[in-house]
Amino acid sequence: KEGDTLCFFINGKKVTVSHAEPETTLLSFLREELRLTGTKYGCGGGGCGACTVMVSRYQPATKTITHYSANACLLPLCQLHGAAVTTVEGVGSTRTRIHPVQERIAKAHGSQCGFCSPGMVMSIYTLLRNRPQPAMDDITHALQGNLCRCTGYRPIIDGCRTFCQEADCCQANGAGDCCLDGEETLEETQREKPELFDKREFLPLDPTQELIFPPELILW
Numbered sequence: 001k002e003g004d005t006l007c008f009f010i011n012g013k014k015v016t017v018s019h020a021e022p023e024t025t026l027l028s029f030l031r032e033e034l035r036l037t038g039t040k041y042g043c044g045g046g047g048c049g050a051c052t053v054m055v056s057r058y059q060p061a062t063k064t065i066t067h068y069s070a071n072a073c074l075l076p077l078c079q080l081h082g083a084a085v086t087t088v089e090g091v092g093s094t095r096t097r098i099h100p101v102q103e104r105i106a107k108a109h110g111s112q113c114g115f116c117s118p119g120m121v122m123s124i125y126t127l128l129r130n131r132p133q134p135a136m137d138d139i140t141h142a143l144q145g146n147l148c149r150c151t152g153y154r155p156i157i158d159g160c161r162t163f164c165q166e167a168d169c170c171q172a173n174g175a176g177d178c179c180l181d182g183e184e185t186l187e188e189t190q191r192e193k194p195e196l197f198d199k200r201e202f203l204p205l206d207p208t209q210e211l212i213f214p215p216e217l218i219l220w
């Protein structure tokens with residue numbers, strides 16, 4: 001009967017599940033039922049962030065849509081009724097269009113074995129859906145649940161910080177000592193610390209191109 005059927009959306013497609021097992025997690029459903037294996041199984045216990053997805057919900061009281069990142073390994077499928085889930089497959093791919101978050105992490109050398117990368121992408125993607133021009137603190141806060149065993153985090157952060165509007169320069173940030181003070185010219189400073197990527201190559205972030213929230217879930 002209708003009360004036994006879950007209805008939610010994954011990457012814009014409606015999914016219905018009848019008589020879902022209470023212990024089924026979103027992660028096992030994505031990987032085993034839908035074969036969406038971009039969402040990784042790392043620890044299975046909420047500790048590594050490899051399984052991060054974005055969950056969006058319509059809030060009738062405020063008539064707004066909220067987006068939050070979630071560990072799919074901890075999320076019971078039965079909790080998703082009325083939600084819209086976005087996985088890394090819904091964000092972009094090399095077969096269709098790569099998303100700026102994916103491009104920047106890759107070009108900044110933030111992906112080595114790549115196992116953590118989908119989770120990193122989803123954490124930053126969710127942040128950008130909520131705040132397209134984040135501050136540096138927002139970036140580090142968004143990534144605090146994502147572990148990487150390869151990169152040492154610096155290249156990942158370097159790629160993600162290119163979404164920040166803040167100036168990189170310590171003088172612009174109000175610090176006392178600045179890289180522009182003293183004898184060194186800016187050119188000399190940059191020569192000593194060569195960039196590993198060229199920001200001018202990056203695709204711009206265009207929030208109007210993101211998948212919309214399913215209207216059907218607003219009309220419920």
Ligand code: FES
Pocket residue numbers: 040041042043044045046047048049050051052071072073074
């Ligand atoms: Fe590690 Fe979900 S698999 S947090």
Ligand code: FES
Pocket residue numbers: 110111112113114115116117147148149150151
């Ligand atoms: Fe290997 Fe992050 S790139 S775990």
